[in-house]
Amino acid sequence: MSENKDRLYSLDKLSIGESGELVNYLGCDKAFRRRLLDMGLTKGVVITIVKKSPLGNPVSVMLRGYELCLRQEDMEHIKVRKVTK
DSSP, X not given: OHHHHTOEEEGGGOOTTOEEEEEEEXXXXXXXXXXXXXXXXXXXXXXXXXXXXXXXXXXXXXXXXEEEEEOHHXXXXXXXXXXXX
16 A cells, blocks of 8 residues: 555646645756746645546646646656655
8 A cells, every 4th residue: 555655647637636645756958847836746746636637738726725727748847756645
């Protein structure tokens, strides 16, 4: 059971209502990483999937007390560890 807890997922793999703790960014350039950091997506922050549009883009997430919309292709670069509430 603990091995499943330590497994990393890309943020786009979480379902509505699931949460993940940001662990790392993979496959992104410095400018994109800086943009994510400026939006509050820092290591250790808990991100909850709030809603998804019918076609999958954008996806609304909750972090640090505010809602943020992210593109599906951007979420693929954000690696999280699932968190249970």
